[in-house]
Amino acid sequence: MSAKPFSSVWTRERKGGREQGLSRDQIVRAAVELLDAEGLDALSMRKLGARLGAGATSLYWHVANKDELIELVMDEVYSGVVLPEAADWRETAGVFAYAMRQAVFDHPWSASLIGVVPALGPNALTASDRLMGAFIRAGFEGIDVDYAMTAVVSYTLGATIPEVAFLSSLEATGKSMTELQAAVDPVMAKVAADRPNLLERYRSYAKDFDPLVARRLAFDFGLTALLDGLGTRLR
Amino acid sequence: MSAKPFSSVWTRERKGGREQGLSRDQIVRAAVELLDAEGLDALSMRKLGARLGAGATSLYWHVANKDELIELVMDEVYSGVVLPEAADWRETAGVFAYAMRQAVFDHPWSASLIGVVPALGPNALTASDRLMGAFIRAGFEGIDVDYAMTAVVSYTLGATIPEVAFLSSLEATGKSMTELQAAVDPVMAKVAADRPNLLERYRSYAKDFDPLVARRLAFDFGLTALLDGLGTRLR
DNA sequence: GCTCACCTCGAACAGTGTGCGAGTAGTATC
């Protein structure tokens, strides 16, 4: 799971060939299917090979190793985030944030990969480019373009990763949200003694209508706050 | 790497015993050492056992499985983020952000774990509690307390995870930053044709003084923007 | 001295990523 020479799939020349039988795209598609269906732990070269009616080691002709496969598969996630080409910077940032969030929701296994695996694939790059264009057009100057854009990306990732990770680990248990609350309740009570403020937080969640809606509101709250803050740095 | 019944180490009663020979704390300490020294992939039950002069399976008396061990080890990371008890909300938020960032820098393996593994350990909870207290005292009301705090945490994680992941994967290759740039340059040039804005971004990094300093500035830029935005919600 | 809970650990199982080398199939060249 680690690369000695720094090499991304994207920094190597692609092998041009006859493309008969297995193809890289086919492998990547099958991998995404497998991941979506069974999660990250279920992705093994053998299983993936089997799903394609091929031997596990055949994959190694098309892909250097599993890490590379994962880079490829991650760019497939970024394919879900498409940005308008000539919109207001706030709108573009908003579209990015929600699209990115949705993309990770659509592929929950990506939550544990997304900041960690280098994002140099075509889809990731075009998204970056469009987002950056919006900040340039807005009037950010010099390195501020990069700073502002990075801030939006950071917030989006940082908000989405834990949310999706939590939801999918909850789903893996098969328990409902209320069941979990019942399990956590006593621990929380014991622990809240020395941590008075946490109780308040816990209560506010407990009395909350729909946790899914609440989380979306939380996401929006932070996002608009950040965009407001960035907006004041424009003049 | 997945739990069927939702159970965190922290939701189970701890086994009380004689605590002779191996102890849970000892195991966790050794695990952190191993992780710091050799990274996430190097942590195996057998290696950890060996480091403690014990058999691999002995560990399973003190820890249910590797996932639990990782939860324990992660709370050790949070032990690095200690917050003042009665400071201004902006200062507390700032201290949190920088301390969290530093904690992940100190334990780079945590970058791929940090939003993904449930953070219910004592250290994580006290940090949350202190941070939340600051937002309450500041005058945020109701659910906004939670929203504002979550925003700061989200930004911090989202900014830190990719940064640390990148730095440590770079370090793993042994190449320098300029060497990497040389490797990426041609790819970037080819790719930048359809993505005009990326070139600008790339340039601004290239001409930049010290990338470490630049990244810290970027972190600060986004953080103050966010805090400004949150501040206006206080009226 | 006996009992019993606490604790250790070797063997074994099912699984992993991947290197190697043998084997096949389709195309290009003579």
Add this chain to the structure above:
DNA sequence: GATACTACTCGCACACTGTTCGAGGTGAGC
């Protein structure tokens, strides 16, 4: 049409993983 060559497939094997099981030891309380 035969030969050569490249593109590709894949079985075997290796070293390693997390974890279960059951047999053993070891110390405290009676």
